[in-house]
Amino acid sequence: MSTPTRSGKVLHIDWTRCDARGSCTELLPELLRSDPWGYPLPAGGGSDVAIPAHLAAAARDAVGLCPVLALRLS
Amino acid sequence: MNEALWALGRGTGVVALVLLTVTVVLGILTRSGRPAFGLPRFAVTLVHRNSALIGAVFVLIHVVTLLFDPYAQLNAVDFFVPFLGSYHPFWLGLGTVGLDLLIAILVTALLRRWIGQRVFRVVHWAAYALWPIALFHSFGTGTDAGAPLFILLAVACSAVVVGAVIWRTTTAFQLRNRTTPDRRIEPSRIAADQKTKELR
Numbered sequence: 503m504s505t506p507t508r509s510g511k512v513l514h515i516d517w518t519r520c521d522a523r524g525s526c527t528e529l530l531p532e533l534l535r536s537d538p539w540g541y542p543l544p545a546g547g548g549s550d551v552a553i554p555a556h557l558a559a560a561a562r563d564a565v566g567l568c569p570v571l572a573l574r575l576s
Numbered sequence: 577m578n579e580a581l582w583a584l585g586r587g588t589g590v591v592a593l594v595l596l597t598v599t600v601v602l603g604i605l606t607r608s609g610r611p612a613f614g615l616p617r618f619a620v621t622l623v624h625r626n627s628a629l630i631g632a633v634f635v636l637i638h639v640v641t642l643l644f645d646p647y648a649q650l651n652a653v654d655f656f657v658p659f660l661g662s663y664h665p666f667w668l669g670l671g672t673v674g675l676d677l678l679i680a681i682l683v684t685a686l687l688r689r690w691i692g693q694r695v696f697r698v699v700h701w702a703a704y705a706l707w708p709i710a711l712f713h714s715f716g717t718g719t720d721a722g723a724p725l726f727i728l729l730a731v732a733c734s735a736v737v738v739g740a741v742i743w744r745t746t747t748a749f750q751l752r753n754r755t756t757p758d759r760r761i762e763p764s765r766i767a768a769d770q771k772t773k774e775l776r
Contacts, residue, residue: 519693523609525618540609567621569606571693 506554511575513551513561515542519572526564526573532557581645586719588638590726593714595631597733599624600707603700604740608749625685632682639675667716670709677706707737 522540602624659669688696
């Protein structure tokens with residue numbers, strides 16, 4: 503299996519704002535699982551998720567559609 | 577030509593009312609954090625945003641066509657300063673108040689990343705004022721206010737918005753009870769445990 507190309511973008515989750523609304527886990531199921539309370543759970547844990555190139559658009563959607571502005575791309 | 581402007585002004589006003597109704601209901605659904613109408617949660621938010629933007633375009637056409645309509649006798653100042661109109665000043669003024677609120681809600685929503693969630697949310701609450709103001713405006717000065725079809729439409733719109741607002745105030749509104757998350761899981765767990773015990 504080939505490693506997916508990195509987009510160079512990192513998705514940051516602000517846990518002080520996250521309210522488990524679930525948009526991001528729907529848009530990025532490849533990267534974020536949903537914990538039993540509905541909060542996003544990055545595969546490697548933590549608050550920063552490296553975004554592969556083919557998921558860059560979905561990550562932008564997740565940032566734009568988070569109802570509580572808990573996501574940031576950098 | 578004047579008839580066409582008038583018809584366009586009327587039609588776009590009615591469509592805007594429907595789109596703003598959809599927006600309010602989907603906004604409440606977004607806040608509830610649940611999927612609806614076969615749409616996942618992110619799509620509820622997306623349709624909420626898009627119906628608001630399309631509704632705003634209809635409002636824009638509505639006010640611009642009536643600016644050129646000789647009956648409505650609008651001035652550019654009536655777009656922003658309420659209750660100065662010459663035709664039904666009060667009811668027209670409600671439309672102006674609605675337009676001002678719509679602009680405020682829209683601009684703060686589009687700029688929410690820069691102005692912050694707090695300001696965005698406070699201004700967004702004005703939607704609960706905007707929707708009834710727009711409805712009263714349509715009844716007060718709308719050409720079709722007495723038409724049975726319009727009344728039916730307005731009653732249907734009111735029913736869904738009032739229903740959504742009532743649901744918003746109930747405890748069932750919050751999908752997840754976050755302080756006691758295990759409660760939702762436990763009854764089934766207990767039942768499963770009991771079943772295994774019975775099988776033994």
